[in-house]
Amino acid sequence: MASRAREFFIGVGDTAMNVARQVGGIVILFYEVVRALLPPRLDLRELMRNMLKMGYMSLPIIALTAFFTGGLMVIQSGIYVKQFNASALVGWGSGYAVFREIGPILIGLMFSGRVGANNTAELGTMTVTEQIDGLRALAIEPIRYLIAPRVVAMMLSLLCLTIIGDLIALGGGLLFSKLILNIEYSTFYYSLVDNLTPADFIQGLVKSVVFGTSIALTSCYFGITVRGGAVGVGRAVNAAVVSAAVSIMLLDFAVTYLLG
Amino acid sequence: MIEVQDVHKGFGHTPLLRGVNLSIPAGARYGIMGPAASGKSVLLKLFCGLLPVDAGTISIDGQTVTGLSESELMPIRNRIGMLFQNYALFDFMTVADNVAFPLRRRGQLDEDEIAARVSERLRRVGLAGSEDKFPSELSGGMKKRVGIARASIAKPDLVIYDEPSAGLDPVTTSKIYDLLLADQAETGGTVIAVSSDIEALEGFCQTIAMLYQGTIICEGDAGSIRDADNPIVRQFVRGDLKGPL
Numbered sequence A: 001m002a003s004r005a006r007e008f009f010i011g012v013g014d015t016a017m018n019v020a021r022q023v024g025g026i027v028i029l030f031y032e033v034v035r036a037l038l039p040p041r042l043d044l045r046e047l048m049r050n051m052l053k054m055g056y057m058s059l060p061i062i063a064l065t066a067f068f069t070g071g072l073m074v075i076q077s078g079i080y081v082k083q084f085n086a087s088a089l090v091g092w093g094s095g096y097a098v099f100r101e102i103g104p105i106l107i108g109l110m111f112s113g114r115v116g117a118n119n120t121a122e123l124g125t126m127t128v129t130e131q132i133d134g135l136r137a138l139a140i141e142p143i144r145y146l147i148a149p150r151v152v153a154m155m156l157s158l159l160c161l162t163i164i165g166d167l168i169a170l171g172g173g174l175l176f177s178k179l180i181l182n183i184e185y186s187t188f189y190y191s192l193v194d195n196l197t198p199a200d201f202i203q204g205l206v207k208s209v210v211f212g213t214s215i216a217l218t219s220c221y222f223g224i225t226v227r228g229g230a231v232g233v234g235r236a237v238n239a240a241v242v243s244a245a246v247s248i249m250l251l252d253f254a255v256t257y258l259l260g
Numbered sequence B: 001m002i003e004v005q006d007v008h009k010g011f012g013h014t015p016l017l018r019g020v021n022l023s024i025p026a027g028a029r030y031g032i033m034g035p036a037a038s039g040k041s042v043l044l045k046l047f048c049g050l051l052p053v054d055a056g057t058i059s060i061d062g063q064t065v066t067g068l069s070e071s072e073l074m075p076i077r078n079r080i081g082m083l084f085q086n087y088a089l090f091d092f093m094t095v096a097d098n099v100a101f102p103l104r105r106r107g108q109l110d111e112d113e114i115a116a117r118v119s120e121r122l123r124r125v126g127l128a129g130s131e132d133k134f135p136s137e138l139s140g141g142m143k144k145r146v147g148i149a150r151a152s153i154a155k156p157d158l159v160i161y162d163e164p165s166a167g168l169d170p171v172t173t174s175k176i177y178d179l180l181l182a183d184q185a186e187t188g189g190t191v192i193a194v195s196s197d198i199e200a201l202e203g204f205c206q207t208i209a210m211l212y213q214g215t216i217i218c219e220g221d222a223g224s225i226r227d228a229d230n231p232i233v234r235q236f237v238r239g240d241l242k243g244p245l
Helices: A002-036 A044-054 A056-084 A087-128 A131-137 A142-181 A185-195 A198-224 A229-259 B040-047 B070-077 B095-106 B111-124 B140-152 B170-187 B198-204 B222-226 B231-238
Strands: B002-011 B014-024 B029-033 B055-060 B080-083 B158-162 B190-194 B207-212 B215-220
Touching: A002 A142, A002 A198, A044 A056, A044 A142, A056 A087, A056 A142, A087 A131, A087 A142, A087 A185, A087 A198, A087 A229, A131 A142, A131 B070, A131 B080, A142 A185, A142 A198, A198 A229, B002 B040, B014 B040, B014 B207, B014 B215, B029 B040, B029 B198, B040 B055, B040 B158, B040 B190, B080 B140, B095 B111, B095 B140, B111 B140, B140 B158, B140 B170, B158 B170, B170 B190, B170 B198, B198 B222, B207 B222, B207 B231, B215 B222, B215 B231, B222 B231
Parallel strands: B029 B190, B029 B207, B080 B158, B158 B190
Antiparallel strands: B002 B014, B002 B055, B207 B215
16 A cells, blocks of 8 residues: 555656656756847748648648638537527627637647657657768757757747638638628628727637647747657657647737736 | 767666777778667767767767767768768658759759769769659669669768668679778768678778677678687688687
């Protein structure tokens, strides 16, 4: 009994130390990235290459998700809209939820699954095949050459994808409101523009920047700290996706609390 | 001149290098041999600060390499070319871009000059016409030769080759060592090669050292290594099945 309790506490302690090590590593990486970006000396070729791969290539899956998310909200709220005859509130409700929460979170999670996981796998493979050491041996700082452009690219890509995704989600909401609830386009539109403020939109954008930075840092951190060959790369991808999802939820709470 | 003094290095609780001492004169062709997992590749990485030492010092031309930060190591690494055991080619770049990379980062040559240097280097390693291929399209031996071309293209003061002939056929091995000899004659730089191919090392290196269980157990020219009294060295060089190894 005593040995079981001891094992339990050892396990808890190990996990706590591991989490503390990872959080500390990510914070240090953030500091190094900021230092690499000051003064701005970004490798523009690498930045553009990453934005194309991470942002532009993610557009179809993000658009598809956003469109049906907008529709889904209309379906879910349909019963109550009919019950309370609240069709004038559908546009506002959809816009409020999309701009402030659903857009940044869902698009962030999709982005993490597609781009973050890929980034970890790519950097992890570069680490285990000594390509990162190869850069260092050629007197190139991996943080400045590889990591900083990826962090900036992921941050900007998620911001752009969130703006586009928000608009597509509203388009989906607009269309399904008409098809399912028979709400006129103009009713939806005026409900949206009369009740929402720029703050609703901006809060979502702040979240997308914070989430993008978080996804980038976690995916890069787990990529460059891979140990143990192909198995290690698999473990790192798993850890990066889980950590990014957890950090999105925690940061969402923090930003919502701070910005109101 | 490279001075290695009482260098220790381990991973976790496993010691790998247990007090390595070496003195490599400038302009020398120096070989390091030893059984698998004896720490040869780790020792090479310590030379350019890719790994930190646990104890001891390494200096290159009087400048201590150990204990420096990454930014302090950059000027030293600019003078070093390195071939990694696993090639370390950048898989998102073509062969030509990989080889051109050290020149482009230095920014001293225009693109025409870089292209000419790259073509010449690839021709010398027998890879003319492979400029536009990606590393994933190459065999292990071809990757090795691209790595050699990249390590030597900027004519560094010190070139470190980790297993330069591994995976190559005998004819290509001879060509590669001829190229390394010609390069060294041209630049007068120091070359350190790690290999288990004793015959190739004998033909190329002026001095060979054997690393065993974390220390240098024998050092000398090819002849003295062949005739060494140490039974471990003798067995390793002759490839005997019976012996202390």
